[in-house]
Amino acid sequence: MNDSLEAFQKEQRKTPYLDALISYAKDKVVPFHVPGHKQGRGIHPKLKEWIGESYLSLDLTEVPGLDNLSQPKEALLQAMELAAKAYGADYTFFLVNGSSSGVHSMIMAACNPGDKILIPRNAHKSVFAGLIFSGAVPVYMKPEFDYALQMDHTITEETLVENLKEHPDSKAALLVSPTYYGVAANLERLVSIIHDSGKIALVDEAWGPHFHFHPDLPVSAVDAKADLVVNSTHKLLSSLTQTSMLHLNGNRVDRARVESCLRLFTTTSPNCLLLASIDACRMQMATQGKELLDKAISLAEKARAEIRDLPGVQCIGREIVGNPGVYALDPTRMVISLRSLGLTGYEVDERLRSKGGVQIELSDLFHVVALITISDSEKEVDQLVNGIKQILKIPNQESKGFLEKKGARLPDWPPLKLSPRDAFVSQHETVPLEKADGRVSTELITTYPPGIPAIAPGEEFTQDILDYLRLEQEAGSRITGVADSTLQTVRVVKG
Ligand SMILES: Cc1ncc(COP(=O)(O)O)c(C=O)c1O
Structure with a gap:
């Protein structure tokens, strides 16, 4: 290990915010502050039995020693600075109101009412909420539609350039990469096109908080030098539910403006345990991320090979890379379809749960999506594969035959008439x-x-x-x- 890597690893092993929280709990200060359950003393025993006393002793909001999310100066600031270094960003903000709050804030930080912003139409609903809050006017860009898979991918370079040419007065462009299905755009190229035309580049990378930590994963949006990037650490890494990060690069967007937007969308009683979980998650990824992801990737590749061997089962893999809108793929995303057997994603979802004891992340008309993360082992992944095998044992006629009956397909995007x-x-x-x-x-x-x-x-x-x-x-x-x-x-x- 060279000296600078060793120094980086040594620094990244620190968890200033988690330490501050544990230290407050250990001090056994008598609390006359919120939350009303007073570190678990007043909570109903039925709940306490399940979640445990140590968890409850850390369920606190801001008190002296635990810094302040709206104006961090102490342990929380140190934790955010470590996260920025871990991701290679200039600044990183911790979010406890989900990635949604990061998406709202980045749109509002970049755009004033009436400003035009380019957006792929297959964006998450938080982007549309960001448009309502900010008053920005969208120019919806058409993502590449894959007719064979019945799935939208990302925006191509040509689509972006065309839209920038047609709307030279736009203020910013927002990209979504990867999609829920793990398909990533050529972010380096797209971000540089946006910057060359003098606009702000925002990236909703909710589904790519792990990209920066493994060379076989798509290039991360921070590494691609996007101005603002949202990462859902709670979705695919190990921080607690609702936690995410917002990264800022360069000075196209004013940092103070980002902070004041975040304050608009953030509770004034942030849960310190949520914040501490982001600190621990960052430490884990910065110090062990590559090895943890090695394991997740190889588990996913093995499962993919087994699933693809099953008759009538489709599982998307690297063969789609190079198709329009598919620049790279996250191999840990398992996009599975049994449509050739006449089953909708909803039917597969329900059967995997009832027959296989497995709950997948997403189902749509055609697919189910299972997430394999740093937390999985061979045992769980085998259960997923076995669950699909169980479904195949059910006679076909039990399917509602929904897809054949309806000739199902996704519709064209509707025309925009008002902001x-x-x-x-x-x-x-x-x-x-x-x-x-x-x-x-x-x-x-x-x-x-x-x-x-x-x-x-x-x-x-x-x-x-x-x-x-x-x-x-x-x-x-x-x-x-x-x-x-x-x-x-x-x-x-x-x-
Ligand atoms: C692409 C994308 N962006 C943002 C979000 C919002 O994330 P959160 O649920 O953490 O608010 C989601 C949620 O699924 C998403 O899929």
Whole structure:
């Protein structure tokens, strides 16, 4: 190990914030502060039995010694500085309100009301919320659609250049890479195109917090020099649920502005245990990330080979790299399809749970997605493969035959008629779904996961979208964002 790497590793073994939190708990100071359960004393025994006293002793919010998330100066600042060094960013901010709060903040930091921002239409709903909060006006870019897989990939260089040419007045471009399905864009190239045209590059890299730590994974957005990058450490690494990071590079976006936006979207009572878990997660990845990811990648590759050997089962692999919109692939993402056997992703999801004792991350009409992370071992991964084998034993006629019956496919994106904010704050009227063709939505209607809106505020319902929503509903998808959860009616701009 060379001297600078050794010094880096030595520094990265520190966990200043986790240490501060443990030290506060050890001091046994008598708490006359929130939370009301007073480090577990008042919590109901039924819950205490499950989560344990040591966990509860750390369930604290900001008190002296535990710094302040809205203006960090002590242990939390040190932890964030270590995270910035670990990821190679200029600054890193810890998030406890999910990656969503990072996405909202980066859009709001980059754009004022009326500013144009280029966005791939297959973005997560948090991006659309960011548009509503900021008042920015989107130019939706068309991601590459893979007809064979029935899946959107990323934006190509050509699409980006075309949109930048058509909208020279845009302020920023937001990229989503990788997609929920693990498909990554050529970020180095795309970010440099955005910068060369004088715009701000934002990247929603919620699904790539591990990329920086392994050479066989796609290039990370921070390494590609994007200005602001969101990483969901809770999704694929080991920090607790709701925790994420927002990284800042360079000075195209004002750091103080980012901080004030973060304050708008962050609780004033951040859970210190969540923050400490980000500190521990960073230490783990900076000191052991490569080895941990070696294991995850090889487990995933082995499972992929076994799954692909099963009759009628598809599992996406490196063969799609080079297809339009597929620059690189995260091998730890297992995108599996049994559609050639007539099964929807929802049916596979349900059967894996009931017959295989396995719960996957995502199902859509055509696929299921299983995540293999640094936490998995051969035992769990074998259970996934065995779960699929169990499904194959079920006679085909038990399938509802949904895909064949409907000739299912994803719809074309609906046309944009109003800015998301203007539509969201408009007077609305409620109309039957079947009568909504040609009307402008005030709602963000999303199948969840993956959380990509079928229609966003400001977009016009088309017959294609209406048919698709009904199809998703019948197939058993979880549709969110509608006032009427039965989807009999939708809210549209009045008049
Ligand atoms: C691409 C993408 N960005 C952002 C988010 C929001 O993440 P969180 O649930 O941590 O708020 C998600 C959630 O699934 C996502 O898929």
